[in-house]
Amino acid sequence: MNKLLKLSAAMILAAGAALAEGDHPMSSGTVTKIDTKWNKVTIDHGPLENLDMPAMKMVFDLSDPTMLDGLSEGARITFLAERVNGKLTVTELSK
Numbered sequence: 001m002n003k004l005l006k007l008s009a010a011m012i013l014a015a016g017a018a019l020a021e022g023d024h025p026m027s028s029g030t031v032t033k034i035d036t037k038w039n040k041v042t043i044d045h046g047p048l049e050n051l052d053m054p055a056m057k058m059v060f061d062l063s064d065p066t067m068l069d070g071l072s073e074g075a076r077i078t079f080l081a082e083r084v085n086g087k088l089t090v091t092e093l094s095k
Contacts, residue, residue: 024049024050025049025050026078026080026094027045027046027047027049027078027079027080027081028045028076028078028079029043029044029045029078029079030044030045030075030077031043031071031072031073031074031075031077032044032057032073032074033073034068034071034072034073036068039061039062039068040059040060040061040062041059041060041062041090042058042059042060043060043077043090044056044057045057045058045079048081050080050081050082051081051082051088058088059088060081060088061084061087061088061089061090062089062090063084063090063091067090067093070095071093071095075095077093077094077095078094079092079093079094080092080093
């Protein structure tokens, strides 16, 4: 029983440390608009847990313009959005 408690405590501490370092779960969504001129995408997305936001459709900046490569309207994606210099920005994206 004591070993089980120690193992459980270690797992909880490891999970807490990972979240503290910014390891957040990816969100899923559908790209509804792409603005290549301003490096922005509109995403109809599920909840953004790390930003405490409900599901909605909104515009995001992209941290890296190469994220637009091969991206199309209607594409299902997983992504991580964060506040960067006060703007909601997609920092990770998987097609």
